Amino acid sequence: MNRVLTFSILIYVLLFSCKSNTPRLSDQLKANFLSHLNKNDSTIKLDSFRVIRIDSIDKRHQLIIDDTIYMREFARVQGQLINSIIEKNADSTGFYQDEVNYMGTQIDSMNKEISKADTTQKLGLLAICKIQVSKHNRSQEMMLRYLMDLNLNIWNSSMIDSSIAKLIRKLN
Numbered sequence: 146m147n148r149v150l151t152f153s154i155l156i157y158v159l160l161f162s163c164k165s166n167t168p169r170l171s172d173q174l175k176a177n178f179l180s181h182l183n184k185n186d187s188t189i190k191l192d193s194f195r196v197i198r199i200d201s202i203d204k205r206h207q208l209i210i211d212d213t214i215y216m217r218e219f220a221r222v223q224g225q226l227i228n229s230i231i232e233k234n235a236d237s238t239g240f241y242q243d244e245v246n247y248m249g250t251q252i253d254s255m256n257k258e259i260s261k262a263d264t265t266q267k268l269g270l271l272a273i274c275k276i277q278v279s280k281h282n283r284s285q286e287m288m289l290r291y292l293m294d295l296n297l298n299i300w301n302s303s304m305i306d307s308s309i310a311k312l313i314r315k316l317n
Contacts, residue, residue, distance in 0.1 A: 170199070178191070178289065186280075189280045194275075196272055198272070204268060205259060206271070208258055210292065215248075215255065268295070274289045281316075285312055290304075
């Protein structure tokens with residue numbers, strides 16, 4: 146009986162004294178951001194990195210994010226259309242007008258899909274981070290959104306790089 150009790154206590158102590166070596170999500174995201182930042186400009190110093198919020202993403206959220214990105218592209222193409230009209234470039238104007246017309250129909254389709262999208266199945270996570278960096282006595286803050294699957298693989302690495310590129314332009 147004493148051996149069983151001693152063995153049970155030993156197992157209990159071993160199980161509950163072990164600590165996981167898996168870094169916290171905020172530490173993983175900070176390391177990812179630093180690697181992207183150093184790849185783009187190693188002279189920028191990271192002053193602070195805070196994860197403000199973590200939400201789950203379902204199909205509806207994914208479609209809303211896709212729609213937001215698509216709307217940015219739509220606005221860019223509309224701007225190119227306006228520039229071609231101002232510059233009186235008939236070839237470009239026709240091309241951009243066709244693009245705007247096509248993209249408008251896609252926006253309508255996306256809005257219909259969003260309204261019918263599944264909200265029960267979780268696809269991943271959205272982590273919203275607040276970052277402050279500095280270079281040559283100038284500092285800049287930004288919000289950064291990490292989109293990840295349920296295994297914490299980052300979906301939007303190219304968007305992280307483009308956000309960092311904008312940040313670098315502001316600091317230089």
